[in-house]
Amino acid sequence: MSMKKATIHEIAKTLGIDSSTVSRALNDSDRVKPATKKKIRAKARELGYTRNLLASNLRRNKSNTIGVIVPRISRHFFSSTIAGIEERAHQAGYNVIICQSLEKVERERKIVRNLIANRVDGILISIAMETQDPRHLTECFENGTPLVFFDRHVASMKQTGKVLIDDVRGGFEATEHLIQQGCRKIGHFTAPLETEIYRNRHGGYRSALEKYNLPYDGDLVFVSKMMQEDGYRLAEKIVKEHPDVDGIFCANDFAAIGALNYLKKAGVKVPNDIALAGFSNEPTSAVIEPSLTTVDQFGTEIGRLACNLLLDYFENGNTLVNDQTIMLAPKLIVRDSTKRNKIPRIPTTNLS
Amino acid sequence: MSMKKATIHEIAKTLGIDSSTVSRALNDSDRVKPATKKKIRAKARELGYTRNLLASNLRRNKSNTIGVIVPRISRHFFSSTIAGIEERAHQAGYNVIICQSLEKVERERKIVRNLIANRVDGILISIAMETQDPRHLTECFENGTPLVFFDRHVASMKQTGKVLIDDVRGGFEATEHLIQQGCRKIGHFTAPLETEIYRNRHGGYRSALEKYNLPYDGDLVFVSKMMQEDGYRLAEKIVKEHPDVDGIFCANDFAAIGALNYLKKAGVKVPNDIALAGFSNEPTSAVIEPSLTTVDQFGTEIGRLACNLLLDYFENGNTLVNDQTIMLAPKLIVRDSTKRNKIPRIPTTNLS
DNA sequence: AAAAAACATACAATCGATTGTATAATAATA
DNA sequence: TATTATTATACAATCGATTGTATGTTTTTT
Numbered sequence: 032m033s034m035k036k037a038t039i040h041e042i043a044k045t046l047g048i049d050s051s052t053v054s055r056a057l058n059d060s061d062r063v064k065p066a067t068k069k070k071i072r073a074k075a076r077e078l079g080y081t082r083n084l085l086a087s088n089l090r091r092n093k094s095n096t097i098g099v100i101v102p103r104i105s106r107h108f109f110s111s112t113i114a115g116i117e118e119r120a121h122q123a124g125y126n127v128i129i130c131q132s133l134e135k136v137e138r139e140r141k142i143v144r145n146l147i148a149n150r151v152d153g154i155l156i157s158i159a160m161e162t163q164d165p166r167h168l169t170e171c172f173e174n175g176t177p178l179v180f181f182d183r184h185v186a187s188m189k190q191t192g193k194v195l196i197d198d199v200r201g202g203f204e205a206t207e208h209l210i211q212q213g214c215r216k217i218g219h220f221t222a223p224l225e226t227e228i229y230r231n232r233h234g235g236y237r238s239a240l241e242k243y244n245l246p247y248d249g250d251l252v253f254v255s256k257m258m259q260e261d262g263y264r265l266a267e268k269i270v271k272e273h274p275d276v277d278g279i280f281c282a283n284d285f286a287a288i289g290a291l292n293y294l295k296k297a298g299v300k301v302p303n304d305i306a307l308a309g310f311s312n313e314p315t316s317a318v319i320e321p322s323l324t325t326v327d328q329f330g331t332e333i334g335r336l337a338c339n340l341l342l343d344y345f346e347n348g349n350t351l352v353n354d355q356t357i358m359l360a361p362k363l364i365v366r367d368s369t370k371r372n373k374i375p376r377i378p379t380t381n382l383s
Numbered sequence: 384m385s386m387k388k389a390t391i392h393e394i395a396k397t398l399g400i401d402s403s404t405v406s407r408a409l410n411d412s413d414r415v416k417p418a419t420k421k422k423i424r425a426k427a428r429e430l431g432y433t434r435n436l437l438a439s440n441l442r443r444n445k446s447n448t449i450g451v452i453v454p455r456i457s458r459h460f461f462s463s464t465i466a467g468i469e470e471r472a473h474q475a476g477y478n479v480i481i482c483q484s485l486e487k488v489e490r491e492r493k494i495v496r497n498l499i500a501n502r503v504d505g506i507l508i509s510i511a512m513e514t515q516d517p518r519h520l521t522e523c524f525e526n527g528t529p530l531v532f533f534d535r536h537v538a539s540m541k542q543t544g545k546v547l548i549d550d551v552r553g554g555f556e557a558t559e560h561l562i563q564q565g566c567r568k569i570g571h572f573t574a575p576l577e578t579e580i581y582r583n584r585h586g587g588y589r590s591a592l593e594k595y596n597l598p599y600d601g602d603l604v605f606v607s608k609m610m611q612e613d614g615y616r617l618a619e620k621i622v623k624e625h626p627d628v629d630g631i632f633c634a635n636d637f638a639a640i641g642a643l644n645y646l647k648k649a650g651v652k653v654p655n656d657i658a659l660a661g662f663s664n665e666p667t668s669a670v671i672e673p674s675l676t677t678v679d680q681f682g683t684e685i686g687r688l689a690c691n692l693l694l695d696y697f698e699n700g701n702t703l704v705n706d707q708t709i710m711l712a713p714k715l716i717v718r719d720s721t722k723r724n725k726i727p728r729i730p731t732t733n734l735s
Numbered sequence: 736a737a738a739a740a741a742c743a744t745a746c747a748a749t750c751g752a753t754t755g756t757a758t759a760a761t762a763a764t765a
Numbered sequence: 766t767a768t769t770a771t772t773a774t775a776c777a778a779t780c781g782a783t784t785g786t787a788t789g790t791t792t793t794t795t
Contacts, residue, residue, distance in 0.1 A: 035527070036526060036527060038780090038781055038782085039781070039782065039783095040781075040782090048744075048745085049744065049745045049746075050745095050781085050782080050783095051744080051745070051746080051747090051782090051783075051784075052743085052744055052745075053782095054781095054782060054783060054784085055744090055783090055784090057782095058782095058783085062742085062743070062744080063743075063744080064742080064743060064744085067743080067744085079522065079525065079526060081496065081499050081500050081526070082500055082781090082782075083441070083500065083502060083780085083781050083782070084497075084500040084501045084502070084782095085437050085440050085441040085446070085501065085502055085780085085781080085782095086441050086750085086780070086781035086782045086783085087781080087782050087783075088437050088750095088782095089435070089437040089438050089441055089749095089750050089751065089752095089780095089781085089782080089783095090749070090750050090781080090782050090783045090784085091750085091782085091783070092750070094437070103462075104456045104457070104462055104465065104481070105456070105457065105459065105462035107457065110455075110456055110457035113456065113483075117483075126497055128480050128481075129456070129480075129481040129482070129483075130481070131465075131469075131481075144433065145436075145478055147433050148433050148434055148435065148436040149436045149437065150435060150436070150437050170431065173431065174388060174431055174433065175387070175388060288670055292670070314667060315666060315667040315670050315671075318640055318644070318667050318670070318671050319667075319670050319671065319672075320671075320672045390750090390751055390752085391751070391752065391753095392751075392752090400774075400775085401774065401775045401776075402751085402752080402753095402775095403752090403753075403754075403774080403775070403776080403777090404773080404774055404775075405752095406751095406752060406753060406754085407753090407754090407774090409752095410753085414772080414773070414774080415773070415774080416772080416773060416774090419773080419774085434751090434752080435750085435751050435752070436752095437750085437751080437752095438750070438751035438752045438753085438780085439751080439752050439753075440752095440780095441750095441751085441752080441753095441779095441780050441781065441782095442751080442752050442753045442754085442779070442780050443752085443753070443780085444780070
């Protein structure tokens with residue numbers, strides 16, 4: 032059935048006029064007489080014409096398309112950012128290509144190449160956890176394709192726009208909240224600390240302990256891939272190895288949910304025996320029992336801002352340079368997994 | 384910073400050879416001497432050359448790209464199908480463009496136009512709930528762009544490939560299971576029955592009732608948009624209007640989760656007072672308490688199969704014609720929301 | 736009515752890569 | 766060595782749309 036698609040040349044020939052006039056008519060140029068336009072439009076419709084964007088973009092050297100790369104589209108945070116990005120992009124007349132790296136650098140690399148080869152006007156990216164060597168990303172803007180990071184970025188790249196969440200603060204607030212609920216020995220589940228966001232959440236955890244004069248104990252920090260299974264497994268481990276742990280700050284909700292499942296199964300009371308906080312505000316966290324205290328990251332807003340940064344760049348051409356970084360404060364969402372019945376005296380801080 | 388990207392012509396000029404040779408070298412044609420290839424590749428690398436796929440695709444009249452349209456990428460079922468699609472597509476050397484209609488026909492229409500304008504080689508689509516008039520889709524293959532439906536399709540379009548889930552069966556099994564758990568008055572929450580999949584789930588519900596000689600009562604069927612809030616609201620309604628209802632079959636998990644939240648809050652025991660079954664196997668359903676009985680749809684498998692159908696078509700060119708439909712059986716997943724303590728005698732069926 | 740201004744359309748080059756054909760250079764055969 | 770076969774590269778058209786310039790028409794002005 033693969034009949035050839037109509038072109039402006041066919042339209043031009045059947046009407047006995049030039050293709051340039053057809054092109055202008057279809058672009059509603061005022062260099063074409065209204066009557067002629069009408070004739071051309073009618074014929075275009077009749078032939079089922081659709082503009083070949085490959086040709087158009089090639090000629091105009093502009094694709095009106097923004098590429099978006101996220102680790103996983105199924106994560107609530109990322110699908111929210113995508114919603115925000117699409118909202119702003121469509122308003123501004125841009126299309127959006129969504130890609131997922133599945134946390135693999137190799138896929139990320141291929142995706143970047145492909146987006147560049149397809150001449151997207153810009154790229155919005157939240158990098159894969161694996162990504163250490165950002166060469167494919169530096170190439171990207173050396174190449175003339177502007178890049179904006181959101182959430183997960185490459186710290187060493189200063190020449191691009193960034194929209195970040197203050198993960199240190201998020202980690203701090205979650206941990207401080209646990210302390211204020213009376214926890215004195217708080218464990219931490221995290222991904223490898225090479226990943227900036229996890230390093231920062233860990234940093235927040237640590238400095239909250241410090242503020243309240245609680246000792247930092249590396250043995251209470253467990254590193255994993257932070258899937259639900261990991262949370263389950265590590266909860267078991269921490270309970271057995273450190274029976275006096277009374278709080279856990281999980282650097283993401285998936286691990287927290289896994290941990291919660293273990294604790295419930297093991298008969299450990301949450302929050303009174305162990306209080307539990309997660310990070311990211313996955314939808315499941317609101318529904319699970321007890322509902323999970325977590326940190327919301329304003330995904331949609333981040334998406335909007337990141338897209339704005341890129342759109343600004345398209346218009347002004349220089350805003351991205353010089354470490355244009357927007358930092359958003361996350362928001363602690365307190366739910367049942369940390370709401371203790373009786374709260375002991377809060378320890379004095381070592382600040383003020 | 385928008386320095387112009389290198390082209391094969393630049394490479395050719397700096398090396399004093401013809402661009403056609405460069406093109407062939409970069410495509411590893413055996414019409415170019417190995418030594419020349421090496422020289423060309425080196426220069427390409429040096430200049431940071433990336434093939435302009437706009438030009439290449441235009442010339443070759445092939446984009447090696449498959450467009451995928453789903454209602455929402457955040458739905459577990461759809462992100463699973465996308466995983467399956469990407470897996471097969473990448474194996475076969477195709478790229479995938481992911482788009483979400485957000486259940487709006489208008490967006491769907493725009494997306495289809497845009498994919499066609501970008502000359503994707505084919506489209507995989509699960510239509511928006513709103514979509515009644517499929518003109519944009521019929522145009523699509525009249526136009527020469529092959530189309531494969533998965534999950535949600537347009538029943539009247541026979542000329543395309545389809546990979547479907549047997550929703551009638553899913554609805555039947557969920558309802559039969561409720562009956563076997565002792566439910567005698569079973570409500571049903573559904574979306575407008577114009578949507579094929581919901582009509583089918585409803586059909587399955589109805590025929591299960593029939594099989595076990597239970598009356599079908601239209602008053603127990605509640606139509607909504609099936610968001611979590613709707614489930615909550617309608618659970619309240621059904622409990623107040625029909626206090627003797629002892630089971631609910633929700634045509635999706637979101638509404639079921641909402642309903643469960645209401646029932647728990649209202650002190651209605653699940654499953655013993657009211658047993659509850661959902662549809663789609665969202666991750667939350669496994670985690671909520673009580674865990675939710677639901678119907679799994681094998682998203683990844685559906686994605687693989689749909690993509691296969693399209694790839695077959697690319698190779699053979701005619702498999703899509705004549706209602707090539709693959710129907711998959713869904714799988715009932717029994718969890719706590721329907722596992723009753725004491726199960727009464729199961730009513731005799733009117734079949735056999 | 737002639738000249739100037741405004742308008743409508745045609746011509747032709749271009750975007751960057753691909754590809755059939757032609758030509759030149761080298762190798763193999765007689 | 767002359768001739769054919771083989772190999773390597775160059776030439777030129779093409780994909781479909783856009784756009785600056787040129788040309789021809791109509792309208793307006795004087």
